[in-house]
Amino acid sequence: MTQGAARPNSAGWDVTVQPLRDPRGRVGHVVQTVRDATPGRAEDARAGVAADSEELSSLHLRLDRLMALDKLKSDFMNLTTHELRSPLAIVYGYLSMMESGMLGELSEGLSEAVGSSIQSVELMMQLVTELVEMARLDETRLAPTREPVELADIVAEAAVRVDGSERHRLNLDLGTGPAPVLGDRAQLLRVFSNLVDNAVKYSPDGGEIGIRLRRVGRQVVVDIRDQGLGIAPSDMGRLFTRFGRIVTSATEGIGGTGLGLYLCRELVRRLGGDVTATSVERQGSTFTVRLPGTTRGVARSAS
Ligand code: ADP
Numbered sequence: 181m182t183q184g185a186a187r188p189n190s191a192g193w194d195v196t197v198q199p200l201r202d203p204r205g206r207v208g209h210v211v212q213t214v215r216d217a218t219p220g221r222a223e224d225a226r227a228g229v230a231a232d233s234e235e236l237s238s239l240h241l242r243l244d245r246l247m248a249l250d251k252l253k254s255d256f257m258n259l260t261t262h263e264l265r266s267p268l269a270i271v272y273g274y275l276s277m278m279e280s281g282m283l284g285e286l287s288e289g290l291s292e293a294v295g296s297s298i299q300s301v302e303l304m305m306q307l308v309t310e311l312v313e314m315a316r317l318d319e320t321r322l323a324p325t326r327e328p329v330e331l332a333d334i335v336a337e338a339a340v341r342v343d344g345s346e347r348h349r350l351n352l353d354l355g356t357g358p359a360p361v362l363g364d365r366a367q368l369l370r371v372f373s374n375l376v377d378n379a380v381k382y383s384p385d386g387g388e389i390g391i392r393l394r395r396v397g398r399q400v401v402v403d404i405r406d407q408g409l410g411i412a413p414s415d416m417g418r419l420f421t422r423f424g425r426i427v428t429s430a431t432e433g434i435g436g437t438g439l440g441l442y443l444c445r446e447l448v449r450r451l452g453g454d455v456t457a458t459s460v461e462r463q464g465s466t467f468t469v470r471l472p473g474t475t476r477g478v479a480r481s482a483s
Pocket residue numbers: 378379382383406408409410411419424425426427431435436437438439440441442464465
């Protein structure tokens with residue numbers, strides 16, 4: 181906490197402004213103390229200061245407790261998510277071996293059971309990965325990695341994910357010329373992969389997935405457009421919230437964690453950009469990522 185300076189004003193009062201900062205250094209509240217500095221009122225003034233100090237130390241104590249609880253929660257989440265990873269990987273490995281027939285031929289019923297078990301384990305693995313990512317975001321809140329990376333390459337790599345779908349066709353327009361931005365390559369790839377995966381996932385009847393990259397002023401702007409289920413105007417506000425799944429009769433059979441878009445926007449915002457969405461129900465959605473461009477050169481790998 182930062183102690184503000186006492187400033188006597190013309191009417192003989194000392195005014196102290198004390199900003200109360202949260203663990204991330206943001207000012208949440210301000211305590212203003214007005215002290216009568218007139219001679220003879222010293223006793224009252226001291227009492228006033230003591231009361232304020234008591235209040236402050238109780239605030240300190242509460243803040244310490246909250247920070248300890250928050251750390252406990254993060255440690256618990258880290259531990260459980262890491263401990264879940266290995267057994268999930270083993271289950272996934274065996275199920276994949278069963279599916280491929282390596283462990284013997286499967287009856288039709290068993291093959292179906294293995295198929296849906298794989299889907300459920302994949303969803304759990306995605307949830308664990310996103311929880312780990314969320315914990316990491318909290319740890320690196322103040323210092324995101326900012327290296328020059330070529331966004332067109334990253335978007336092209338994410339776009340390949342549409343190839344896995346027989347019902348969709350990809351319309352990829354990366355513009356011309358380089359589009360370098362500052363960020364972490366792996367994280368940005370996750371952002372665009374997530375948006376492309378969603379475009380495929382939420383257009384179950386297929387259609388075109390349009391991905392367009394362009395430079396607008398100093399920004400690099402990427403649109404990911406689908407012709408899928410769309411989102412009702414009343415649900416738009418929940419899109420980017422933690423665990424903000426929108427379950428309708430059309431989406432209830434589609435698996436998800438509700439963390440993907442939250443993570444996408446958090447990551448992009450930390451780099452000084454933003455992710456927004458527009459949508460028309462039953463016609464499709466467009467997710468737009470804006471990132472500040474950079475003039476710093478992208479290091480090329482020696483290959
Ligand atoms: P999920 O893991 O549920 O896909 P997301 O955070 O990625 O979580 O998305 C949150 C919700 O936003 C989803 O449950 C879905 O209802 C909606 N959504 C996301 N992308 C699209 C899209 N391209 N079209 C329609 N709805 C979408």
